[in-house]
Each structure stands twice: as structure tokens, then as C-alpha cells.
Amino acid sequence: MTLPEMKYPLSRDQLLDLYYFMKLTRELDEQLVRLFRQNKVVGGLYSSIGQEASAVGTAYTLEKRDWIAPMIRNVGGLLVKGFRPRDILMQYMARSGAPTGGKDGTSHFGDLQDRHVVSPISMLGDLIPVMTGVAMGGRYLGQKIVTMTWIGDGGTSTGAFHEGMNLAAAQHAPFVCVVENNQWAYSTPVARQVPLKNLADRARAYGIPGYVVDGNDVIAVYQATKEAVELARRGEGPVLVESKTMRMKGHAQHDPAGYVPPEMFEYWKARDPLALYEKWLTENKVWDKKAKDEIEARIERELKEDIEIAEASPLPNAEEAERGVYCEGCHTIEAHWERPIAEVQPPKASVQPVWTVPDFGALNNARGSAPAAAASAPDDGARAEAHSNSSAKSAPAGSGAPKRPARAEARPKGRR
């Protein structure tokens, strides 16, 4: 069997893995709806149906050492990072066995030590500066990590998104921001939120690359995001990836989404990411019926087991409400250094505290025509100019590398 050629090759096992995670996300979603109807879900239930390729294809580009922060429709990302359906089930069911023990619900949980997952908060946009900080921290410690988070089309209009993207760009943070354009922010269509066709165009304002990708084509999502991750890992700064997809349900279970034109659902239904990928796997002879059946049987088995575990987990004891406001010795704070500490201590760390100003900022400056170039840390001059020609571009499966600004030298001395 020869697999289709790709810029970032995927083995047969990996291709089937992608299917497993997407299908698991879908089935888990459907089981949660069943539990919701039985009143076993406490609070709202948010679906990621239609967006499985987007969450799984992006998260799958990461390595174990990398970090994510999932939003509510990124259950697929949590599964890829090693959480199990039982974790998500118990979160939604507010059980004591849930990762947060009932302190918070939905995808609001994480794991700093092993899986490198930061818990989101409800307020949209705030994860962008936080994951920028995780990326900056990782770089400081000498780790070659990349951080990733997702944000909806709606969330890109928050101030926190802007502040975070701008800081990430100014810092060249190894950070990938996936904008999941699912056409709707609750009841408001994209055109009423943003006067842009491609949300990836927002990247231009930060002088960083912005990719547009078909969010329902998991291979395309993987290829484009992998490129972004590699770029970030090489120290070339953040990348924004817009994944065009569709929220196939209401905002949450309570919302029948009557405001979505029925033809729009029809259009996107024909582009269901799971159906598309099944077809692709078959056409490319990656699997046969037996392989498909095996994966589906495994998912059924695992979900059945996890639902049993979740249902058996009791609600938390009321006294737990009083615990945990502060860390009172329950955590050991430890940074994982992967570079010599002497590099960040004087005398090695010591520098001349002066700015170099390679361009004086006038409109027709002989030293450079780009008015955007500004005062900067040492050696940091070329950057703004170098970035000014990067803009939104499609990066579908197998497309060539986007034109990259030369920027290896574009950092304050000593930063890595």
C-alpha cells in the first residue's frame, strides 16, 4: 500500500489514529446528548459536531512536550492530549471523579505536569495572552516547545485576543493560534462581527503569517497546522491558522439555532468532516471494512466503560466547596530547566540597557522605507519591515511553504 504524498507525511497508524479521535469525539458528543436528555448532565452542554477535524487535526500536530488550552468545542484536542472520555463525562456530570472534582464543568480542566493542558475560562480571548506566556516561559527555560490554543470567530473581537496576539508577535513567542471560524458566534453570523472575509487577515495587523485552511478536511488541517507549528518551533514567532468550518448545532443544547438558514446546514452537512475523511481513507485504500469496524468497536467499548465509570462516580462531598482557594503546600512549584541556569544569571545575563533604533520613523527615511519599523531591543530592527509582506494565504494539504520573513536575528540579544 502506498500512502498519498504529503509535505508532512502521516503513517497508516497515524491516519487511523486521526479517524479514531474524530470518531471518538463525535460518539462522545452523542452520548453526552443522551445523558443530557436523561438529566444527568449538570448545566449546559456544548457540541463540537461538525468541528472534529478542526480540533483533532490541529492538536495532532503537537508533541508530548507541547502545550494546549482547549476551548469548549475542542474536546478532540483533549482526547489527543491524553484525557479520556470519562474525564469529559464526569466534568459535564459534575462528579467527584472529574478532573476538577466538580469545582468546574465542561472542558474547564487541565494538567500542568504531564499532559501540559491549561484550563480555559469562559471569558473569550483570555487564553491568547496566557498561552503566549506559557510559550515565553518555555523558551526562557530552554524548552523547544510550542503552545496552541483555539478561539472562535466571535472571540477574535475581544481586546484580550488583540493584546495577546500583539504581545506574542512582539515577543516572537512559539505560539499557534487556531481561529475556528464556524460561521456563528451564538446567534451572530461572522459578517456581523468582522468586516473581513478571512479572519486570518487579522494576522497582518500583527506582522505574522496567517493561514486559511478547510477545517473539515482533517488532512488539510494537519498539514497547515504542522507547518505553523514547525515555524513556531524554529523560533520564527507565532502563526494564526483560520480553520473554516461550521457549528452544526445550536450554541448549546438549549438553542435550536432557528436563526441559521436551513440551506446553510444542508451545504455543510454535505461536507461533514467524518464522512469526508471516511471517503478519503477508503479511496486511498488506507483501510478496509475490517479496520473501520475495529476502530468503531473499540470506541463503543471504551465509551461504554467510561460511561459506567462516570455514572458510578458520586457527586462531590459538600465540604469540598471550602477547600482549595489557596495552594497551601499541595503543589510543588518547579521549573523544568533545559538550558544552563548560568546563562540567565549575572555576569552572563548582564547587558547594556540601551535601545538600538535602526529606523528613525520618518515617512521617507533614508534608512528604510517602512514606517512600521520602530525602536527595538538590540538587533531587533529588521522585523517590522520583514513582516510587512506576510498576509493571509491558503495552506492546503501539500502546499509549498509560505514565504517566510527572515527573522532569525530579530530578537533581543540572549533571548532564544
Added chain:
Amino acid sequence: MAPVTMVEAIREALDEEMQRDPSVVLIGEDIGVYGGAFKATEGLLAKYGWERVIDTPISETAIIGAAVGMSYQGLRPVAEMQFIDFIACCFNQMVNFVAKSHYRWGGPVPMVVRGPCGGGVHGGPFHSQNPEMWFVHTPGLKVVYPSTAYDAKGLLKSAIRDNNPVLCLEHKFLYRRVKEELPAEDYTVPIGKLAVRRPGRDLTIATYGAMTLHSLDAAEELAKEGIEAEVLDLRTLMPLDRQGIIDSVRKTNKLLVVHEDVRSGGIAGEIAATVNEQAFEDLDGPILRVTSLDTPVPFSPPLEERFLPQVADITRAARELARY
């Protein structure tokens, strides 16, 4: 050892902690080359370099967000607000991300946010505020507010070593007005413990920050009239040293709370409620308070003087209380 000002003491704390622990990094606006609007970080960029003294764009939400992210990496970032008033711009990060992280999902946030607060320097409505109660009212944060150079240094060191987010409020009026000799050796001041600045038997004045100086001046005057006031410097507002306050009230049987924060919703209310609950029987008079007005901080000197508590306001209230 030559005496140092409060702002120098703060710089010493940052310097010594950075030297001691490479996981301590600084982030804020104009803190590097310029050394901070009040020069609290002067010289630290030269010593520790660009990676540890991070000048940022004017983005308070990104500053706090990035500090949270770095603290998830096991670092101990210290974020500066150029003036503490600007913390309102990142209120969401503070109260929803930072404060709730440990309780919600066990994500400790060992970071410090520090910045100049307080009035008396004609800074006007946006450069004079005392925002402590916004954060005292948010479970998950610790709030300290020193009145001496010794405490500013010792509390900041404790804050940096704490596994929880700590807001360090530094009164800008005191930055260069208080001065003292500091121990040569490393020391910390525990978070959550008040200090008795002046012992007395007739009434307790509980206060903090710049009002500690006013209260001590008032106590001096009251002593001439034969009224011996005990002055408590709270030092930490969250967690509040409730026991320390109760102990003093049990001795003096009278309590006056003085703060520069506005009246309604100030910590005086919380202290009064605590004493009512735990030491009502020990009280020989009403709990009184001297506070700023319930207005924004006005700019012009006579207006600001009227807004802020004065020594005479404290002595007047203390005399009234002493009569019971």
C-alpha cells in the same frame, strides 16, 4: 548600612530574589531600559538581561495573561502595573483567570502583581486610587499593603516565594518619604500578620499604608491629652489578621478603623463585622471609621485634601471614642 527608601527596598527585594532564584522574572511597561516609571526596577535589566526583565506593549491584559502563562511553567513572574489604577484594564485576568485557577482546577499561580497606589501627590482620578477591595473581595488572591521600607521588602519577598497570586500595593507617597536601615541578611515578613506600631490601652486604631503614618501622628497628639492609642498596621488585607485585631480590641475595648480607601465597601466594614461577631462583649463603644470620601479622587490640592483623611480627622474620632 545606609538607610534606604521604600522604593529602594522594593528594588533590593526584586534584585535579591532574582539573584537567589532564576525562576523570578519581571514583566511590565517601561521597566527595562527606563527602570520603571518610579524606578523600582532600575538597573535590573543591565544585570539580568532582556529575558528576565521584559518590556511589554501597553497591554495590561497581556501582561497579566503572560505572567499567568509563565507561572504555569513553574516560573515566578513579578508583573508591574505602571500605576495600579491601570489594573482595571486587566480586571478580568485578575479575578477570573488568576484568582480562580487553583480552586477550579488545581493550577497554582505563583505570581506577583505590584504597583504604585494611593493619593496625596495630586495624581488626579486615574493615578491615585486604592483598588485593594476589588481584590480582597475576590477569593484566591492575597493582598499586601506595606507602610515601611522594611515591610515593603519583606512582604515582597514573601509574595514572590508564595505559591499563590499576591497583589502588592505600594503607596507612591511613601516611596521616597519613608527611609530606614535594613538588615544586611535575607529576611521576609509573613503575609497575614499585622504589626503593633504603637502599644496603647485606651483604644485601638487599625489602619494600613500611608494612613499608618497619619495614625501614628494622631496617637502622638492624643498621648499629650492622656489618651493612649494602640496603632495596628494591618500590612496584609487578605488574608486579614482577624485574630490580631480581636486581641487588641480585647485589651482596649474600643476600635477606630482608618483607611485611605473610600468609605463604602472599604475594609473598615469587614473589620467591624468581624469584631461584632467575635468580640462584641468586649466593646465599650461603637466601632468608628475615618476614611476617604465616597467620590473619585479629585485633582486640585484643596479638593484632594478634603477627600483624604487628615490627622485632625483621626484625633477627632479618637477623642469621641475615648469618651465612651
